[in-house]
Amino acid sequence: MLFFWCFLDIFVLSLHINGYTMKKAGFWHRVFDLYYDGFRSMTLGKVLWTVILIKLFIIFVVLKVFFFPDFLKENAREGEESDFVATELINRVEELKD
Amino acid sequence: MLNLLSIDASMIEWSRAQFALTAIYHWLFVPLTLGLAVIMGIVETCYYRTRKPFWKDAAKFWQKLFGVNFAMGVATGIILEFEFGTNWSNYSWFVGDIFGAPLAVEGIVAFFMESTFVAVMFFGWKKVSVGFHLASTWLTGLGATISAWWILVANAWMQYPVGCEFNPDTMRNEMMSFAEVALSPFAIDKFCHTVISAWIIGAVFVVAVSCWYLMKGREKKLAVESIKIAAIVGLVASVGAALTGHQSAARVAEVQPMKLAAMEALYNGGVDQSLTGIALINPFEQPDYEKGEEASMKIAVPYALSILATNDPHGYVPGINDILNGYTKPDGTVELSMDEKIERGKKAIEALAAYRQAKFASSDDGSIAASHLKVLQENMPYFGYGYIRDKGELVPFVPINFYAFRVMVGVGCLLILFFMVVLFFVYKKDITAAPKWLHWSAIIMVPLAYIASESGWLVAEFGRQPWTIQDMLPTCASVSNLQSSSVIITFFIFLVLFTTMLAVEINILLKQIKKGPEHENN
Numbered sequence: 001m002l003f004f005w006c007f008l009d010i011f012v013l014s015l016h017i018n019g020y021t022m023k024k025a026g027f028w029h030r031v032f033d034l035y036y037d038g039f040r041s042m043t044l045g046k047v048l049w050t051v052i053l054i055k056l057f058i059i060f061v062v063l064k065v066f067f068f069p070d071f072l073k074e075n076a077r078e079g080e081e082s083d084f085v086a087t088e089l090i091n092r093v094e095e096l097k098d
Numbered sequence: 099m100l101n102l103l104s105i106d107a108s109m110i111e112w113s114r115a116q117f118a119l120t121a122i123y124h125w126l127f128v129p130l131t132l133g134l135a136v137i138m139g140i141v142e143t144c145y146y147r148t149r150k151p152f153w154k155d156a157a158k159f160w161q162k163l164f165g166v167n168f169a170m171g172v173a174t175g176i177i178l179e180f181e182f183g184t185n186w187s188n189y190s191w192f193v194g195d196i197f198g199a200p201l202a203v204e205g206i207v208a209f210f211m212e213s214t215f216v217a218v219m220f221f222g223w224k225k226v227s228v229g230f231h232l233a234s235t236w237l238t239g240l241g242a243t244i245s246a247w248w249i250l251v252a253n254a255w256m257q258y259p260v261g262c263e264f265n266p267d268t269m270r271n272e273m274m275s276f277a278e279v280a281l282s283p284f285a286i287d288k289f290c291h292t293v294i295s296a297w298i299i300g301a302v303f304v305v306a307v308s309c310w311y312l313m314k315g316r317e318k319k320l321a322v323e324s325i326k327i328a329a330i331v332g333l334v335a336s337v338g339a340a341l342t343g344h345q346s347a348a349r350v351a352e353v354q355p356m357k358l359a360a361m362e363a364l365y366n367g368g369v370d371q372s373l374t375g376i377a378l379i380n381p382f383e384q385p386d387y388e389k390g391e392e393a394s395m396k397i398a399v400p401y402a403l404s405i406l407a408t409n410d411p412h413g414y415v416p417g418i419n420d421i422l423n424g425y426t427k428p429d430g431t432v433e434l435s436m437d438e439k440i441e442r443g444k445k446a447i448e449a450l451a452a453y454r455q456a457k458f459a460s461s462d463d464g465s466i467a468a469s470h471l472k473v474l475q476e477n478m479p480y481f482g483y484g485y486i487r488d489k490g491e492l493v494p495f496v497p498i499n500f501y502a503f504r505v506m507v508g509v510g511c512l513l514i515l516f517f518m519v520v521l522f523f524v525y526k527k528d529i530t531a532a533p534k535w536l537h538w539s540a541i542i543m544v545p546l547a548y549i550a551s552e553s554g555w556l557v558a559e560f561g562r563q564p565w566t567i568q569d570m571l572p573t574c575a576s577v578s579n580l581q582s583s584s585v586i587i588t589f590f591i592f593l594v595l596f597t598t599m600l601a602v603e604i605n606i607l608l609k610q611i612k613k614g615p616e617h618e619n620n
């Protein structure tokens with residue numbers, strides 16, 4: 001599925017990139033050129049990309065690593081997650097009575 | 099080893115609050131993305147048909163604002179998935195691949211479709227043909243809409259779990275029919291209502307920005323032409339949201355009658371039910387529904403609730419007490435009382451424990467496990483009720499549902515009127531010379547439309563309490579056995595982070611609006 005999308009995207013893109021100077025260039029070069037020129041000539045985009053990168057850093061490096069560990073990975077033995085959840089769900093009834 | 103007897107009640111509330119905060123923040127960006135996608139697509143279609151540079155500038159301008167919003171919204175939804183893994187680990191395991199499959203499809207579509215076509219849309223003006231650029235613009239919107247579809251499929255499954263079977267060995271729900279999950283009627287209704295209401299947000303935003311230009315006496319052509327497009331989209335979407343809202347309400351009446359009863363503060367149901375327009379309910383405490391007294395200062399539309407719920411003015415709509423105590427549906431089927439459901443839920447949990455014990459005991463030849471499995475399967479539809487201590491816990495907080503529903507419907511009606519007035523001025527009069535109140539009201543409509551949109555989400559999510567998965571798993575069983583202090587810390591970190599990010603977004607957006615379109619083609 002993933003490769004299908006990749007292939008389709010690049011194939012369709014390659015059919016339609018029609019810059020005059022690019023016509024003789026190779027397929028990968030034309031795709032590269034679209035992104036390269038696009039990123040190089042960004043103005044507002046630079047600000048937005050800076051915000052996005054800061055945000056991604058906070059989300060994936062700070063929040064995920066320090067504040068959002070995978071609870072089951074940390075508390076259940078590998079391959080025994082179902083036993084852990086079963087114990088949790090069965091015992092939770094008693095916990096809630098207290 | 100965790101102390102399993104120490105589940106902290108406030109942890110459940112803080113985890114819910116944190117999830118709600120993240121979802122509300124994420125939902126600020128999504129509807130504007132979906133709504134602006136339609137309008138910028140139409141504007142660029144005008145350019146494709148006329149090849150007039152004005153339309154190209156207009157398309158680029160709305161795409162720029164779309165880009166700001168898109169960039170700010172990127173990855174905010176990922177935090178919800180982190181919360182599933184940390185705060186809601188029992189739930190995450192229990193839902194199994196039912197949740198994983200739609201989210202995986204969403205991830206692939208979002209990444210490859212949106213990212214590819216967004217790049218062509220912003221970088222490709224001079225690189226690709228006009229037709230392919232137009233297709234990329236529409237496909238960007240389509241990609242976002244398809245993403246929304248899969249997220250809403252996952253959400254709809256929690257409200258109306260279909261196409262699955264619980265496996266007591268793996269403790270997971272296994273998908274029996276992908277089509278049943280992906281094309282669940284609840285998902286279709288939810289998708290139509292949610293996406294159409296998102297178009298309203300986009301339309302209101304465009305009309306508001308355009309009216310601001312008119313107030314400032316600049317960009318008149320862009321403003322007028324944009325208002326013509328956005329007001330039509332807005333009116334069609336507002337009427338569409340009302341129609342799909344009716345369909346959603348009928349579906350809720352069918353599969354989540356308690357939610358509808360809470361939305362209406364309907365304590366004792368019956369036939370020929372009227373729809374409450376407005377009434378006075380104490381917003382801070384749960385009403386005494388057992389007494390069955392009607393809310394004060396009630397103004398109601400006769401038969402309208404029966405029509406809304408059953409498409410029949412004489413249709414039967416159960417109230418909170420009916421649902422708690424059990425009732426007979428018009429087709430003769432008996433809905434069990436909550437006490438009976440709680441008993442059956444307890445049986446299911448006991449059978450699960452006994453089944454797992456027998457399964458792993460060497461003395462059992464399989465017959466004991468099989469007998470427990472039979473009991474479990476018979477009572478599985480009520481599994482979640484086994485965690486309910488008192489049937490009162492099964493009544494969602496009525497005031498929030500009651501008022502949020504009225505805010506959503508009230509603002510929705512106001513928007514229909516607003517778009518009609520705007521269309522009258524833009525087509526029959528001169529909107530550039532329209533009274534200032536109209537321009538101001540357009541700007542005021544932006545926060546109001548957002549409040550209506552978020553209110554809809556509140557009704558959907560508060561109305562299904564105490565369930566994370568309807569009838570199968572309540573929040574108290576879904577939550578991880580964490581210390582509430584850790585959730586409280588991250589809640590406030592999010593509050594600061596989201597507020598800062600929102601301030602940055604609004605700042606960048608306002609700067610771009612003040613800057614206006616670039617007239618490179620004129």
